Amino acid sequence: MSRALGLTTSNTGYSTKKVQESAEFLKSKISIFPKIGIICGSGLSGIGDLVENKLVIKYEEIPSFVTSTVPGHKGQLVFGQLGGKDVMCMQGRFHPYEGYEAWVVGFPLRVMKLLGIEIVLITNAAGGINEKYSVGDFMLIKDHISFPGFGGFNTLRGHNDDSFGPRFPPMSDAYDKNLRQLMHESAKEANVDQYMRDGVYCQVAGPNFETIAELRMLRTLGADAVGMSTVQEVVTARHCGIRVVACSLVTNKCVLDYDTGLAPNHEEVLQTGKERAQAMQLLVTCFLRKLSLS
Numbered sequence: 313m314s315r316a317l318g319l320t321t322s323n324t325g326y327s328t329k330k331v332q333e334s335a336e337f338l339k340s341k342i343s344i345f346p347k348i349g350i351i352c353g354s355g356l357s358g359i360g361d362l363v364e365n366k367l368v369i370k371y372e373e374i375p376s377f378v379t380s381t382v383p384g385h386k387g388q389l390v391f392g393q394l395g396g397k398d399v400m401c402m403q404g405r406f407h408p409y410e411g412y413e414a415w416v417v418g419f420p421l422r423v424m425k426l427l428g429i430e431i432v433l434i435t436n437a438a439g440g441i442n443e444k445y446s447v448g449d450f451m452l453i454k455d456h457i458s459f460p461g462f463g464g465f466n467t468l469r470g471h472n473d474d475s476f477g478p479r480f481p482p483m484s485d486a487y488d489k490n491l492r493q494l495m496h497e498s499a500k501e502a503n504v505d506q507y508m509r510d511g512v513y514c515q516v517a518g519p520n521f522e523t524i525a526e527l528r529m530l531r532t533l534g535a536d537a538v539g540m541s542t543v544q545e546v547v548t549a550r551h552c553g554i555r556v557v558a559c560s561l562v563t564n565k566c567v568l569d570y571d572t573g574l575a576p577n578h579e580e581v582l583q584t585g586k587e588r589a590q591a592m593q594l595l596v597t598c599f600l601r602k603l604s605l606s
C-alpha cells in the first residue's frame with residue numbers, strides 16, 4: 313500500500329508481463345490477427361453474436377482478465393469476421409464500480425495493442441442529458457469528461473511503460489475525426505442518420521444513477537450523455553496509439569426535474585438495447601464495410 317496525494321492505493325499500474333502473458337495466450341489460440349477491436353456496451357452484445365466463423369474465448373480462461381459481473385455483459389472475447397473485416401470483439405467490459413482498479417478496466421486494450429489492433433470501436437449505453445436527445449438515439453462521442461479521472465482514477469496511473477506510450481499523452485484528439493466522419497457516412501447508408509447525434513460523454517463512477525442536482529451540474533458543464541464506462545478504455549487505447557471511434561446508445565432520458573416520479577433503472581437500459589440492437593448492428597456492420605485498412 314502507498315499513500316500519496318491523499319489517495320490510498322495498492323495500484324502499481326499496468327504490468328507489462330501480465331499484458332504479454334494475456335497476449336501470448338490469445339496468440340496461441342488464433343490464426344488470423346484482426347486489426348479492429350470492438351467493445352459491446354450494456355445490452356449491445358448482439359454485435360458480437362453477428363460475428364462469423366466465431367472463436368469464443370471466455371474471460372476466465374485468459375490470464376489476468378477479470379470477469380464481467382454486470383447483467384448484459386457476457387464476459388467473452390469473440391474472434392471472427394464482421395462486415396467483411398477480421399475483428400476481435402469484447403462481449404462485456406469491466407467497470408470501475410465492479411471494484412476493479414483503473415488499469416484492470418483498461419487492461420484488454422493493452423492486450424489488443426500487442427495483438428496488432430489498430431482501431432477500436434467502442435459502444436456503450438448512456439443516459440441522455442441533452443434535452444434534444446430521445447431514447448433510442450445514437451450519440452457519436454466527440455469528447456469526454458471523466459469524473460473518476462479527475463479524482464485520480466486514471467488507467468495510466470503508476471509506472472509508465474514507454475514502449476506503449478508517453479508519460480503525458482494528449483487527449484485533445486481522442487476521438488478520431490476521420491473515423492467519426494466515416495461513422496456519419498455509415499449512418500446515412502444504414503438509414504439511421506436521423507438518430508445520429510454528436511456529443512460529449514460524461515463518465516461518472518456509479519453504480520448509483522445520478523441525482524437531479526448532479527445531472528443539472530453535468531448539463532451546465534456541457535455533457536450530452538452520462539454513463540459509467542468507456543473512458544479508461546479510450547485513454548489506454550490512445551496512449552498506445554490505437555485509433556478510437558465510440559458511439560453511445562441513449563437508453564434512457566435523464567430525469568432533470570423534481571416531482572416527475574420517474575427514475576432510471578438497468579432493466580430499462582437493457583430493454584432499449586434490445587429494441588435498438590438491430591439498428592446498432594446495422595450501423596456497426598456498415599461502418600466496418602466502409603472502413604479501409606492500411
Ligand SMILES: O=P(O)(O)O[C@H]1O[C@H](CO)[C@@H](O)[C@H]1O
Binds near residue numbers: 539540
Ligand atoms: O457503459 P455500459 O457498459 O454500456 O453500461 C451502462 O449501463 C449500466 C447502467 O445501466 C452502466 O454500467 C453504464 O455504464
Ligand SMILES: Nc1nc2[nH]cnc2c(=O)[nH]1
Binds near residue numbers: 437521539564566576
Ligand atoms: N450514469 C448513468 N449511466 C447510464 N447508463 C445508461 N443510462 C445511464 C444513466 O442514466 N446514468
